Amino acid sequence: MNKFWTVFNHTFLSKVKAKSFIITTAIFLLFIIVIANLPTIISMFDGDESESKDRIAVLTQEDQLVSTLNERLEVTDETITLEQADFAEEDIETVIREEEYAGVLVIQPSETTIIEPIYYTTENQWETEMLLEQLLQQIKVELATNQAGIDQAIVTDIYQPIPFQTELISKETGVEAKSEEQLSSTRGLVYVILFLLYFAVITYGNMIAMDIANEKTSRVMEILISSSSPTSQMFAKILAIGAVGLSQMSLFLAVGYAVILNKKDELEGGFFEYFGLSDIELSTFIYAIVFFLLGYFLYATMAAMLGSLVSRTEDVQQMMMPVILLIVAAFMIAMFGLSTPNSQLVTISSFIPFFSPMTMFLRVGMVDVGMWEIALSIGILVLSIAILAILAARIYRGGVLMYGTSTSLKDFKKALLLSKK
Known part of the structure; x- marks a missing residue:
């Protein structure tokens, strides 16, 4: 066990x-701070x-x-101010080029459309x-109704939007369906978790694969396997990099949270309510953690297994291609499922281990899923991770002893044979 922690701490x-880790982390933290203060930064340059x-x-x-236009702009956009022009129409080009105004709006009468703006x-x-x-379209309607002798109040009632609502009913008796607010909030959380797992x-x-290939390239692996079992090394590396x-x-989230709290005057109702997370059930957050961790261990075990088969870091990307294709396929299905979570494709894929970390969590968050x-x-x-871990441990045990060009999945058989020696 001491050897396990030695490898863990070292990794x-x-x-x-x-x-590379420090620079990448610093860049992401700077990006978070810049995005959070983007309006302030833009206003500094606008002057x-x-x-x-x-x-x-x-x-x-x-x-x-x-x-009339100014009165309505005060309600919709206070940054725009309209002024009565004190120049002739033939001077428009000169005024525009001198940048005295952002633009010139010419409104002429029209027999067909009442007004003709340019x-x-x-x-x-x-x-x-x-x-x-x-x-101007609203004003045109008012002018047209006045000319036709129609009461403006009637026109206002006609254009008043209807209070359309959607009430969801659960397929199971006694189970309350999620509200539209809960679905909107959960959709955002699902979207974030999908991206985090993909990333x-x-x-x-x-x-993980690159670290193992580096140790084989530098011959450090030969020293490690003489002092610690390959299986212990593999799981130590998976947990350490995890x-x-x-x-x-956690650092990204902590800095993001601190930056947001710095703008607490803009938060209404607290952090979670401001971001629409207050309507999400606690179980959804728990499932997010569970499926995220299970998805990581599944793909990390595959990465360690494939990384043990290569001897050069240049071959890692080629060997990792199956893992990348699987996670891309899972991500694409999940993105499709955000709009149609009840589709047969999403339902079936939620029971396929390589896709379920994304698709089952998507279904849990978006629809009513039976326990x-x-x-x-x-x-x-979990069973797939266990089987894959046993297989990966055997392949890792033999793969770390393999040197030379290894960029084919045919090397699985060779690694298994070496693991028996």
Whole structure:
């Protein structure tokens, strides 16, 4: 057992102290801080220019239109200000090029559409253009109804949106279905966990295989197997690099939480309520941890097994291709399942061990799943990890003794034969 912890500590400390780990972690932390303060950073570069950019001149014969538009802009967008133009239409190009205004809106009467607006600007401002178009469309409807003698209150009632609601009913009697708010919140959590598992498998699985290949390349493996059993080495490396990943992700979450708390004045109702996590059941968080850990151990065991078959770090990527294809396929099915969690493809794949860490957790979060289905999926996954661990331990025992070019899955047989010696 002491030898197990020796390998564990050596692997953990060597990865944490590596320059690549430190630089990558620092870059991600900086990225989190920048994203959290992005509006502040943008405003620093904008300076006082924002005021002039939001000024729009309106050239029209109907002076009331300008005040009406300004009243509605105060409700929808306070950053835009409309001003009555004090220049002629032939001076529009000169005014625009001098950048005195962000744009010039010309509103002319029309026999067919009542008003005919034209917006002049030097750059694409699609948000401003869409907003002005919507407001002018509303004004056009009001003018048309007034000309037709229709009461404006009637028009307002016609355009009033209906209170459409969706009530979900559980397929099982006595079980309360999840509300629309719970589904929206859970969908966000599922999305995050799927990305975390995908990132963990690709990054840390490749790290396990690369670490084993490095030790074989430097002949350190020959010293290690003389002092510790290959099986003990394999599980020590899997757990150590898993601890590295957990430490890195915990650091990301801690910094992200600290940055968000720094903006506590913007939080309404607390951290979880602000991000829509207060409606998520506690069991969903527990399942997220369970399936994340089981998914990591499944793919990490495969990575250690495949990494033991190569002798050069250059061959690791090629040997890891089956693992990458499996996790990509699982991720794609899960992304498809976010919109159709009850589909037959998602249901079947939730019982296939290579896909179930993502797809069964997706189903648990998004739909009502019977406890027997969850237990069966977890049972199959645990059994698969156990079988794969036994097979991987044998292949690892023989694979660490193999040197030379090994980039084919045919080397499994050779590794198994060596493990018996």
